[in-house]
Amino acid sequence: MQWATLAAGAALLAPAAAQQMLRFPCSQLVVERTDPLVNPGMKYTPHLHQIVGGDAFNVTMDPNTDLAKQSKCTSCSYTQDKSNYWTAVMFFKAKNGTYTRVPQIGNGGPQGKLHNSGGLDLYYIPSGKVTAFKKGFRMLAGNAGNTDPSKVKMSNICHRCWTSTSDTPFVGGAPCTGTDTVDIPSDPKCKMIRQTIIFPTCWDGVNLDSPDHQSHVAYGQGSGASGGGACPSTHPVKLPQIMYELMWDVSKFADKSLWPSDNSKPFVYSMNIGGPAAHGDYVFGWEGDSLQKAMDNGCTLNQACSKAGLTVQQPATYDACVKKQQAPEEVNGWLKELPVGEKAIKA
Numbered sequence: 001m002q003w004a005t006l007a008a009g010a011a012l013l014a015p016a017a018a019q020q021m022l023r024f025p026c027s028q029l030v031v032e033r034t035d036p037l038v039n040p041g042m043k044y045t046p047h048l049h050q051i052v053g054g055d056a057f058n059v060t061m062d063p064n065t066d067l068a069k070q071s072k073c074t075s076c077s078y079t080q081d082k083s084n085y086w087t088a089v090m091f092f093k094a095k096n097g098t099y100t101r102v103p104q105i106g107n108g109g110p111q112g113k114l115h116n117s118g119g120l121d122l123y124y125i126p127s128g129k130v131t132a133f134k135k136g137f138r139m140l141a142g143n144a145g146n147t148d149p150s151k152v153k154m155s156n157i158c159h160r161c162w163t164s165t166s167d168t169p170f171v172g173g174a175p176c177t178g179t180d181t182v183d184i185p186s187d188p189k190c191k192m193i194r195q196t197i198i199f200p201t202c203w204d205g206v207n208l209d210s211p212d213h214q215s216h217v218a219y220g221q222g223s224g225a226s227g228g229g230a231c232p233s234t235h236p237v238k239l240p241q242i243m244y245e246l247m248w249d250v251s252k253f254a255d256k257s258l259w260p261s262d263n264s265k266p267f268v269y270s271m272n273i274g275g276p277a278a279h280g281d282y283v284f285g286w287e288g289d290s291l292q293k294a295m296d297n298g299c300t301l302n303q304a305c306s307k308a309g310l311t312v313q314q315p316a317t318y319d320a321c322v323k324k325q326q327a328p329e330e331v332n333g334w335l336k337e338l339p340v341g342e343k344a345i346k347a
């Protein structure tokens, strides 16, 4: 409902009239095989990630560290957000068996195109009064080893085919509804593929993390990008809803004659599994109580918000926040094999 209003109203109304939520871009900090949440301390983790956010990102991230104090910059547009966000990377598999990364662009939509340099766009969607994450909080959505689409709720993690390279007209409908799919679409008509990862909105109120990085949080009633409904008694604390939005620009691969001749799927994530293994990792790192204030004061979109002390950086500034790979290997160009196991080898 709210999303329909947002989409339909955007052409007529100023953004301030739409549902209040933070919606902002983050450029790529680094693409490498590290994962301080699932594989702390490890370099060359089982699969490749793209990471955005504060530059205190590291192979090990102690929950007692204040990321906001450690980071010198953030690749996200909000200066105060030194959190880290990461996901798998999408590869195109060519007929000759080599792989290349699918480029990413900022999403458009009703508030106009966001600029991210090979990164993703983020949402923090409040539903009523929410409690912002605490320092040291982290969580994981999705399962990187899952190959079974029926084990994923499409209303939480989904893909949408965009048949145009532009988002005008706006491809409507709330995320993870309608004809969206758990699997990555493989249809040469798709020029862009939008990936959405919606995180749980209910917290046990005690644990900043859990052994599986999931059981300290739970999805609320209802589904989709509504901010989340009522929380179960086991996880009574309502959180802001985090949503990752990734626009994979598949337009240059939209020619079926380039696709694998053995009928295998042309697009896979870095685990060499498709949509059912899509996942997102989150490590909280906003400065002080800025996120709580942003949620309480209806700060919105990608706008500065003095009530929460939020300031917005120019694209050139957040694009410049990058980190060297800590697990160095080639991740660009055409690769003989996916970067799994040993170091990747350039084709």
Ligand SMILES: *[C@@H]1O[C@H](CO)[C@@H](O)[C@H](O)[C@H]1NC(C)=O
Pocket (backbone or CB within 6 Å): 055, 056, 057, 058, 059, 060
């Ligand atoms: C990353 O962690 C290593 C040790 O694990 C440490 O030596 C290094 O200073 C850390 N880097 C940053 C930017 O915190």
Ligand SMILES: *[C@@H]1O[C@H](CO)[C@@H](O)[C@H](O)[C@H]1NC(C)=O
Pocket (backbone or CB within 6 Å): 094, 095, 096, 097, 098, 258, 334, 347
């Ligand atoms: C494999 O195919 C891609 C896409 O057609 C092409 O760009 C690349 O040069 C090819 N690589 C080799 C080693 O043949």
